[in-house]
Amino acid sequence: MTGAEPRSGMQRKADTLAKLHEPAIDVWVASASASEGGPAHAHLVPLSLAWIDERVVIAVESDSRTARNIIEHGIARLALGRTRDVVMIDAVLDRAFDLDEVPAATADRYAAQSDWDPRDGRGQFVFIVLRPERIQAWREVNELAGRTLMRAGSWVV
Amino acid sequence: MTGAEPRSGMQRKADTLAKLHEPAIDVWVASASASEGGPAHAHLVPLSLAWIDERVVIAVESDSRTARNIIEHGIARLALGRTRDVVMIDAVLDRAFDLDEVPAATADRYAAQSDWDPRDGRGQFVFIVLRPERIQAWREVNELAGRTLMRAGSWVV
Numbered sequence: 001m002t003g004a005e006p007r008s009g010m011q012r013k014a015d016t017l018a019k020l021h022e023p024a025i026d027v028w029v030a031s032a033s034a035s036e037g038g039p040a041h042a043h044l045v046p047l048s049l050a051w052i053d054e055r056v057v058i059a060v061e062s063d064s065r066t067a068r069n070i071i072e073h074g075i076a077r078l079a080l081g082r083t084r085d086v087v088m089i090d091a092v093l094d095r096a097f098d099l100d101e102v103p104a105a106t107a108d109r110y111a112a113q114s115d116w117d118p119r120d121g122r123g124q125f126v127f128i129v130l131r132p133e134r135i136q137a138w139r140e141v142n143e144l145a146g147r148t149l150m151r152a153g154s155w156v157v
Numbered sequence: 158m159t160g161a162e163p164r165s166g167m168q169r170k171a172d173t174l175a176k177l178h179e180p181a182i183d184v185w186v187a188s189a190s191a192s193e194g195g196p197a198h199a200h201l202v203p204l205s206l207a208w209i210d211e212r213v214v215i216a217v218e219s220d221s222r223t224a225r226n227i228i229e230h231g232i233a234r235l236a237l238g239r240t241r242d243v244v245m246i247d248a249v250l251d252r253a254f255d256l257d258e259v260p261a262a263t264a265d266r267y268a269a270q271s272d273w274d275p276r277d278g279r280g281q282f283v284f285i286v287l288r289p290e291r292i293q294a295w296r297e298v299n300e301l302a303g304r305t306l307m308r309a310g311s312w313v314v
Contacts, residue, residue: 026240030199034191039230042187042199046240073196082239083183083203 004139006146009157012137013149016087019080020051024115028079029058031069043069048114049080055094056130057110059118062098067126071096076130087137091130102127161296163303166314169294170306173244176237177208181272185236186215188226200226205271206237212251213287214267216275219255224283228253233287244294248287259284 007015019025027049034040043065050057056078060067070076070093080087097106099119106127111117118125135150137143149157164172176182184206191197200222207214213235217224227233227250237244254263256276263284268274275282292307294300306314 028185028201028236028240030187030201030234032189032191032197032199034189034197039232040189040191040197040226041230041232042189042201042226042234044185044187044199044201044234044236044245046236046243069197069199073198075196075198077187077199077201079185079201079203083185086203088201 006143007139009146009149012143012146013155013157016080016135016137016149017051019087020049020056021113023113025049025080025113027056027058029066030077030079031066031075032073033065033069048110048116049078050110050113052106052109052129054132056089056091056132057106057127058130059110059114059125059127062124062126067096067128070128070130071126078130085139087135089130089132089136090134091132094129094131096129097127099125099127163300164296166303166306169300169303170312170314173237173292173294173306174208176244177206177213178270180270182206182237182270184213184215186223187234187236188223188232189230190222190226205267205273206235207267207270209263209266209286211289213246213248213289214263214284215287216267216271216282216284219281219283224253224285227285227287228283235287242296244292246287246289246293247291248289251286251288253286254284256282256284 026046029047030044032042045066047058074093076091078089133153136147138147183203186204187201189199202223204215231250233248235246290310293304295304
């Protein structure tokens with residue numbers, strides 16, 4: 001516990017947008033698979049992120065579990081920051097682009113913010129564009145109240 | 158990229174155990190739910206952790222999505238540390254204890270390592286004891302090789 005006063009909603013939104021624009025920032029991406037009759041598995045990986053036109057853009061290998069889960073189920077849950085200064089994002093699949101169909105502007109902006117370019121020939125990647133539905137941000141227990149900054153795709157602060 | 162040399166397996170194991178013993182350390186816990194006919198949802202939350210007898214112990218509200226998912230499906234995927242100094246743990250459910258049945262030693266050791274005690278009367282919690290099946294640790298791309306430290310529940314380094 002830091003004992004700090006809880007931040008205002010506006011401050012949390014500003015802090016959240018600053019994180020989303022940070023160069024070379026990584027995001028935890030959780031996705032799920034459900035095999036027929038088997039248990040539901042959660043997958044979780046750290047990935048580079050770009051924040052483009054109010055969308056989270058990630059790039060993953062086309063045959064990765066993350067790509068398959070998100071494209072099949074259309075949803076993901078993302079965490080940004082540290083466990084005690086967290087931004088949680090529930091997002092839905094907006095678009096997915098293979099390397100040969102990704103708009104140059106999207107790939108360029110992804111490469112500019114992240115620290116690598118999936119077009120560099122190292123493998124087969126897919127760009128996944130995720131639309132945030134809900135964004136929450138909190139640090140300590142005293143920030144659990146007022147943690148929801150976006151609901152149903154709209155900023156509420 | 159830091160340019161640092163990749164760590165040896167023994168060093169990664171030592172670093173991993175140091176993280177697991179760290180006071181007040183948090184862990185990202187991903188779990189999944191699959192509703193009949195609906196998409197598979199991944200849930201993801203930061204939680205306090207205790208490392209007790211080679212098990213990860215967490216405590217969550219009994220009616221939380223994390224508790225329900227793990228108890229129903231018996232598996233979770235955990236991440237410890239930062240996105241560029243990560244420990245990933247695939248774990249299976251070993252035991253779950255309500256407050257009135259948790260062994261005192263387990264709850265005491267949980268309270269000693271984490272920064273709170275679920276027995277303090279703030280609500281109804283369940284202690285979930287997870288047995289690691291696979292543990293991987295890496296920092297940068299040059300540590301992806303050799304990242305598996307535990308496989309099928311046994312240390313391999």
